[in-house]
Amino acid sequence: MSNESESVPDHQSPAAGSSPQETLESVVIRFCGDSGDGMQLTGTQFTNTSAMFGNDIATFPDYPAEIRAPAGTLPGVSGFQVNFASNDIYTPGDTVQVLVAMNPAGLNANVADVDPGGIIIANADAFTSGNLKKAGYASNPLEDGTLSSYRVFPVPISRLCEESLADTGLGAKAIAQAKNMFTLGLVYWLYDRPMDSTIDYLNSYFGKKKNKPELAEMNVKALKAGYYLGETGELFVNRYHVPKAKLASGTYRKISGNEATALGLITASRLANSELVYCSYPITPASDILHTLCFYKHYHVKTLQLEDEIAAMCGAVGAAYAGGIAVTGTSGPGLALKSEALGLAVMAELPVVIVNVQRGGPSTGLPTKTEQADLLQAMWGRNGECPAIVLAARSPSDCFDLAIESIRLAVRYMSPVILLTDGYVANGAEPWQLPIVDQLEPIEINHASEFNYHNDELDGDGNNCYMPYLRDENESRPWAIPGTPKLEHRIGGLEKDALSGNVSYTPDNHEHMVRQRASKVNRVADSLPPTEIQGEQSGDLLIIGWGGTYGSIYSATNKLLQAGHKVGTVHLRYINPLPNDLGDIIKRFKRVAIPELNLGQLSIMIRSKYLVDAVGINKVKGKPFLVAELVEQLSALLPAPTAGSNGVKEPSAGSGKTKSQAAVAK
Amino acid sequence: MTTVELPTYKPKDFASEQEVRWCPGCGDYAILAAVRKVLADMSAPKENYVFVSGIGCSSRFPYYMGTYGLHSIHGRAPALATGIKSTNPDLQVWIVTGDGDGLSIGGNHLLHVIRRNVDVNILLFNNRIYGLTKGQYSPTSERGKKTKSSPFGSIELPMKPIAFALGAGATFVARCTDVNRGGMNHMPAVLKAAAQHKGTSFVEIYQDCNVFNHAAFFYATEKDEAAEHTVYVEHGKPMVFGKARDKGIRMNGMRPEVVSLEHISESDLLFHNEKELTVSQILAQMTHPEHPEPVGVLRNVQKPTYEGQLTFQIDSTIEKFGGEGTIEDLLYSGDTWTVSE
Numbered sequence A: 001m002s003n004e005s006e007s008v009p010d011h012q013s014p015a016a017g018s019s020p021q022e023t024l025e026s027v028v029i030r031f032c033g034d035s036g037d038g039m040q041l042t043g044t045q046f047t048n049t050s051a052m053f054g055n056d057i058a059t060f061p062d063y064p065a066e067i068r069a070p071a072g073t074l075p076g077v078s079g080f081q082v083n084f085a086s087n088d089i090y091t092p093g094d095t096v097q098v099l100v101a102m103n104p105a106g107l108n109a110n111v112a113d114v115d116p117g118g119i120i121i122a123n124a125d126a127f128t129s130g131n132l133k134k135a136g137y138a139s140n141p142l143e144d145g146t147l148s149s150y151r152v153f154p155v156p157i158s159r160l161c162e163e164s165l166a167d168t169g170l171g172a173k174a175i176a177q178a179k180n181m182f183t184l185g186l187v188y189w190l191y192d193r194p195m196d197s198t199i200d201y202l203n204s205y206f207g208k209k210k211n212k213p214e215l216a217e218m219n220v221k222a223l224k225a226g227y228y229l230g231e232t233g234e235l236f237v238n239r240y241h242v243p244k245a246k247l248a249s250g251t252y253r254k255i256s257g258n259e260a261t262a263l264g265l266i267t268a269s270r271l272a273n274s275e276l277v278y279c280s281y282p283i284t285p286a287s288d289i290l291h292t293l294c295f296y297k298h299y300h301v302k303t304l305q306l307e308d309e310i311a312a313m314c315g316a317v318g319a320a321y322a323g324g325i326a327v328t329g330t331s332g333p334g335l336a337l338k339s340e341a342l343g344l345a346v347m348a349e350l351p352v353v354i355v356n357v358q359r360g361g362p363s364t365g366l367p368t369k370t371e372q373a374d375l376l377q378a379m380w381g382r383n384g385e386c387p388a389i390v391l392a393a394r395s396p397s398d399c400f401d402l403a404i405e406s407i408r409l410a411v412r413y414m415s416p417v418i419l420l421t422d423g424y425v426a427n428g429a430e431p432w433q434l435p436i437v438d439q440l441e442p443i444e445i446n447h448a449s450e451f452n453y454h455n456d457e458l459d460g461d462g463n464n465c466y467m468p469y470l471r472d473e474n475e476s477r478p479w480a481i482p483g484t485p486k487l488e489h490r491i492g493g494l495e496k497d498a499l500s501g502n503v504s505y506t507p508d509n510h511e512h513m514v515r516q517r518a519s520k521v522n523r524v525a526d527s528l529p530p531t532e533i534q535g536e537q538s539g540d541l542l543i544i545g546w547g548g549t550y551g552s553i554y555s556a557t558n559k560l561l562q563a564g565h566k567v568g569t570v571h572l573r574y575i576n577p578l579p580n581d582l583g584d585i586i587k588r589f590k591r592v593a594i595p596e597l598n599l600g601q602l603s604i605m606i607r608s609k610y611l612v613d614a615v616g617i618n619k620v621k622g623k624p625f626l627v628a629e630l631v632e633q634l635s636a637l638l639p640a641p642t643a644g645s646n647g648v649k650e651p652s653a654g655s656g657k658t659k660s661q662a663a664v665a666k
Numbered sequence B: 001m002t003t004v005e006l007p008t009y010k011p012k013d014f015a016s017e018q019e020v021r022w023c024p025g026c027g028d029y030a031i032l033a034a035v036r037k038v039l040a041d042m043s044a045p046k047e048n049y050v051f052v053s054g055i056g057c058s059s060r061f062p063y064y065m066g067t068y069g070l071h072s073i074h075g076r077a078p079a080l081a082t083g084i085k086s087t088n089p090d091l092q093v094w095i096v097t098g099d100g101d102g103l104s105i106g107g108n109h110l111l112h113v114i115r116r117n118v119d120v121n122i123l124l125f126n127n128r129i130y131g132l133t134k135g136q137y138s139p140t141s142e143r144g145k146k147t148k149s150s151p152f153g154s155i156e157l158p159m160k161p162i163a164f165a166l167g168a169g170a171t172f173v174a175r176c177t178d179v180n181r182g183g184m185n186h187m188p189a190v191l192k193a194a195a196q197h198k199g200t201s202f203v204e205i206y207q208d209c210n211v212f213n214h215a216a217f218f219y220a221t222e223k224d225e226a227a228e229h230t231v232y233v234e235h236g237k238p239m240v241f242g243k244a245r246d247k248g249i250r251m252n253g254m255r256p257e258v259v260s261l262e263h264i265s266e267s268d269l270l271f272h273n274e275k276e277l278t279v280s281q282i283l284a285q286m287t288h289p290e291h292p293e294p295v296g297v298l299r300n301v302q303k304p305t306y307e308g309q310l311t312f313q314i315d316s317t318i319e320k321f322g323g324e325g326t327i328e329d330l331l332y333s334g335d336t337w338t339v340s341e
């Protein structure tokens, strides 16, 4: 399996200081264990510390759908992968250089992804005959030589942790739960990380929030004990150091996609000087948006947890009708339930944003795994001709920008906007360069307050009545909200008269309105920024991606460019409508490839719209693309690199990583 | 002291320009007229009213009101109304629904809007049939009823809307009939009480579907019938009924029974108590022909409203933080770090 060359530890580098220390550009660590072992917390803490230290980071949490699958079994394994680097990274890494396995099942489920020569730190105490059997091992892999191609460090973590906490007077169960912090401490030492941000976290979480200072103290003690074991235990020959990354100057914080979506929604509502009304029903992996939003009441955020997905969508439509910034969030099965009320929003032309955090389907599918298979549902999964604006976020921080953009477009075009993210983007984290608040553009909302039309049959000169479907320059209709004197009007799901919005079954009016609703959504394309192409502006192969595959496709494109291939990549954030210039871009390339985590849904759209024989690269394993597999499959579509290309081509400046605000529609 | 000029309205001010298109003789007309009259009497600004409906004959109601109106999708009006009222608690939100819309396809939403005590007024037109789809049995159709979809008789037991609302924890439950040819119609009084109640008001209205289920409620609406088969309940008063007001309801152990007032005094009768859930529940179980069916306000208690608590949490959080949050605070919080060139 190929691997990013800069990530391979440099064993030749001279040892530094008293503890021999090597400097590495990037390292991928995966923490794994039972879903009760606290691996998500451990991984998150390692990530936070690395981000605060100044590394670039990308994470991939991977956990089972069951809250607590039977302990020690393969289905119960929970993992958290983090790539931290001193260079720019775009993915959590194809393979891992360090595996921390808290039990045999964790080892068995993950060992195949470890680089040859990679480090395996295992909790030797968990490798009991019972656990080995549950994990499907006939003999102990820590002892039988099967791991000889790795550098294996069996550490009696449970026992050492227990011994170091014996004087705390706490029960065996509490002490056992601290072994993840003990392990984290050991890894902190190995990778030369400071402990203070985790100590702060433990004190505030256990000490303040849970009001259990004794647990805070115990966990801090475990963390330090692990760290000191590294220092004094002489387990490892080397220590490693990953210097700070050269990120653009500014203020940063670590952000996951769901957090970014929540913050983007709040920011948009404040930019619009309006109230955010978020209507939702709990669903994995979208619930964290609700969990985040419900804390921000002092930003006038109203969160309504409704009785089902249908009610959540209807509540949002009602909120939009009443003049709020109306949003609902869900995942695939929920989007299916919302489709009827989404149709009402299309018919009534009300601004609602639907965030769909995609997961593996169909049906309940793979609740905690990622997939991109709701694209066509978002595009066409409703009765009738029912167009909505569709956007797709490409990275965790891009969720912030596109959440704002979704609301801006929804209120400007009086249209539902579906914002597609996915489990990978939603749960993954990266450093986010915070926007300069003054540079965020206000969102303009004009609630109608006056008559807008003159009707000869009515009294009065000038405008003497209100026509709720009179169009403006964006083909959008006015938004008069209940409570506005004189503009009382009725709307609903029956076909509307093109002007008054009253019920109309006239054949010509229906055709006009069907075309009008489509035309309005297509109008959005006129306001989009020019499409950026990463790499060549014309050539042998155009790669078209969308959504959370951005990092993998970006990295793969760079590798192909470095190998001298004439490739360009467009990563779509606007899916409906597609950018106006996409057709011309497609014509400039000999072939088109579309990598997607589905069976070819964007392919269907691109092929039918541009009549191009696009080749799909499709994967549906509930996992993101590996860079290596993309490079391999894309290379197969390319002629041999032309002589003279020396592989030094740098990616074009404009198509860099979305760590700061990316261009959005004007 | 300044005085505010309150708007004065006539019922016709609450009419829209649209032609009313129910079947001739439909009970909906009487309800529409009563609602317009009650709103005109209430003198709240017309622009603050929103009528929300789902699908069905009754759900055309918003088109005929000169207020804001949202004719939504089947069964979902309570969820839309929750969104509307939560967004703007100053609005007077009315939901118009039917036995199919509210109790079948929208049963879940109806249950939860009541449970949350959103301050909306729900008018459930019960005609015990699907009218708009031309005559199939509904959740309130009686067992054995022959309809287009039950030619051999319905095999389903009907539900009791009042019992459903009480079960959902309703703070206001009432019943009235579209017309009363046997005495005073209690609909205006019931609608007014519903409008004045803070919290969810649930009103079941017996409504005659002149085309597909005519005369279903004649026992409760016709001359010589209504007074014998309904009992108008008033808080604190004994339950007396009958044309000659010669009958009453008395408790016999756990069961209500009809007694003649010839030998039994009024003080031995069951007294209505709209604050006492048990009394409301007993009333909810009284059905024709064993018992007279109660009309009037069956339950009326005060509990915190959904949108009131929602607003309170927001206001008190703003107070706790010493003001509204800014975007700067929102983004530049938690663990941040600075990179300089």
Ligand code: SF4
Pocket: B021, B022, B023, B025, B026, B027, B028, B057, B058, B127, B131, B132, B208, B209, B210, B211, B212
């Ligand atoms: S079908 Fe029945 S309920 Fe519907 S309008 Fe006609 S009479 Fe009224």
